[in-house]
Amino acid sequence: MKKKISVFLVQPDLLWEDPDGNLGMLEGMIGQMTGDPDVIILPETFATGFTMRVERFAEKEDGPGVTWMRSLARRRDACVTGSLIIRCDGEFFNRLYWITPEGVEGHYDKRHLFRMGREEMHFRPGEERKVFNMGPFRFMPQICYDIRFPVFARNRNDYDVLFYVANWPAPRQPVWEVLLRARAIENQAYVLGVTRVGRDGEGVEHVGGSCAVDPTGRVEAFLEDRPGILNVKIDLEKIREFREKFPAWKDADQFHIG
Numbered sequence: 001m002k003k004k005i006s007v008f009l010v011q012p013d014l015l016w017e018d019p020d021g022n023l024g025m026l027e028g029m030i031g032q033m034t035g036d037p038d039v040i041i042l043p044e045t046f047a048t049g050f051t052m053r054v055e056r057f058a059e060k061e062d063g064p065g066v067t068w069m070r071s072l073a074r075r076r077d078a079c080v081t082g083s084l085i086i087r088c089d090g091e092f093f094n095r096l097y098w099i100t101p102e103g104v105e106g107h108y109d110k111r112h113l114f115r116m117g118r119e120e121m122h123f124r125p126g127e128e129r130k131v132f133n134m135g136p137f138r139f140m141p142q143i144c145y146d147i148r149f150p151v152f153a154r155n156r157n158d159y160d161v162l163f164y165v166a167n168w169p170a171p172r173q174p175v176w177e178v179l180l181r182a183r184a185i186e187n188q189a190y191v192l193g194v195t196r197v198g199r200d201g202e203g204v205e206h207v208g209g210s211c212a213v214d215p216t217g218r219v220e221a222f223l224e225d226r227p228g229i230l231n232v233k234i235d236l237e238k239i240r241e242f243r244e245k246f247p248a249w250k251d252a253d254q255f256h257i258g
Contacts (some may be wrong), residue, residue, distance in 0.1 A: 006039035016201035042082025058087035155187035
């Protein structure tokens with residue numbers, strides 16, 4: 001069983017409200033990458049950009065974005081994850097899927113909706129904390145604004161990798177960089193951040209910054225303001241050895257989320 005894996009972080013310049021164009025563009029980016037991924041992580045709302053026109057652009061759970069993710073997972077023999085705008089039972093969700101070569105394993109609905117972008121007016125918030133398994137590796141997903149709320153992300157000794165998919169705006173880039181490192185340090189886990197570049201249809205600029213942070217808070221890999229893919233190696237033994245050598249987690253406070 002693998003104790004080291006390759007995680008590919010995909011940072012595109014998303015096309016505004018253009019699902020077909022984005023799926024084609026992402027297919028091209030991923031088709032050019034070298035190496036064999038174990039996990040491929042796509043940004044938040046990767047098919048549309050961070051639009052609030054949910055009635056127009058939401059897809060069903062068997063829609064084109066999910067179907068493409070399933071196909072990609074089979075073809076690359078890898079787990080594929082990222083978020084889409086999903087319509088389910090008459091409501092809308094910013095929903096991250098975790099898809100293996102065998103199919104959809106589960107999903108996480110964004111809990112903290114970005115009110116400054118009117119997200120809470122259009123989406124229903126998620127209620128469940130999720131952890132997905134890939135062999136011995138345990139991945140906890142979060143979406144963009146979730147990064148500001150550390151209690152929800154607190155490691156209960158139940159994950160090894162915490163990852164954030166985002167459309168993170170340029171004016172708050174220092175916040176992204178600081179909070180990714182903070183989440184890694186306080187949870188003694190790898191933290192991966194996957195975002196986008198380019199200007200969206202609302203005029204919001206994005207300057208990238210997809211990166212991997214190790215459990216000590218050291219940035220191991222970083223993408224600047226350009227489309228690209230990071231190939232990140234994650235070593236499970238490194239995580240375990242650090243947590244045993246410096247067991248701060250044993251003194252963590254307990255929290256209850258209402």
